[in-house]
Amino acid sequence: xxxxxxxxxxxxxxxxxxxxxxxxxxxxxxxxxxxxxxxxxxxxxxxxxxxxxxxxxxxxxxxxxxxxxxxxxxxxxxxxxxxxxxxxxxxxxxxxxxxxxxxxxxxxxxxxxxxxxxxxxxxxxxxxxxxxxxxxxxxxxxxxxxxxxxxxxxxxxxxxxxxxxxxxxxxxxxxx
Numbered sequence: 001x002x003x004x005x006x007x008x009x010x011x012x013x014x015x016x017x018x019x020x021x022x023x024x025x026x027x028x029x030x031x032x033x034x035x036x037x038x039x040x041x042x043x044x045x046x047x048x049x050x051x052x053x054x055x056x057x058x059x060x061x062x063x064x065x066x067x068x069x070x071x072x073x074x075x076x077x078x079x080x081x082x083x084x085x086x087x088x089x090x091x092x093x094x095x096x097x098x099x100x101x102x103x104x105x106x107x108x109x110x111x112x113x114x115x116x117x118x119x120x121x122x123x124x125x126x127x128x129x130x131x132x133x134x135x136x137x138x139x140x141x142x143x144x145x146x147x148x149x150x151x152x153x154x155x156x157x158x159x160x161x162x163x164x165x166x167x168x169x170x171x172x173x174x175x176x
Contacts, residue, residue: 089108094110107135
């Protein structure tokens with residue numbers, strides 16, 4: 001794969017003010033995904049800290065986490081395991097319910113997706129408050145896997161989501 005270490009990936013992140021509501025500055029990844037060189041370099045750079053480690057599976061919650069986890073799994077020679085909302089997976093599944101600011105949610109993963117003792121990397125597009133990836137980690141801890149780390153394309157540092165993921169290693173490619 002052709003690498004471009006001098007490529008400024010932040011130039012491919014579009015800023016959209018007041019989306020999805022006033023006061024929010026949305027970091028839009030679609031320009032990054034739409035540029036073959038930038039997307040390829042993003043996947044390579046995200047994989048770099050984990051190359052040479054034995055990683056059995058990459059786990060990601062729908063939907064944007066899938067965009068990064070699937071090519072990263074290929075790059076790292078590991079399986080990709082999707083975590084979905086209830087009612088989306090047809091086979092026997094593990095479930096984990098968690099509280100949100102207003103209400104609750106549930107994540108599900110096929111029981112044969114990961115097994116006890118595997119080394120797993122959790123991937124998402126964006127680390128904001130950390131709630132979804134924290135729930136993924138708790139779901140995985142019930143299966144007794146080793147979580148190698150939590151990997152993100154973008155981190156919004158001011159929201160302190162990293163603290164919710166302790167003691168797991170957190171790696172983010174782009175920080176704002």
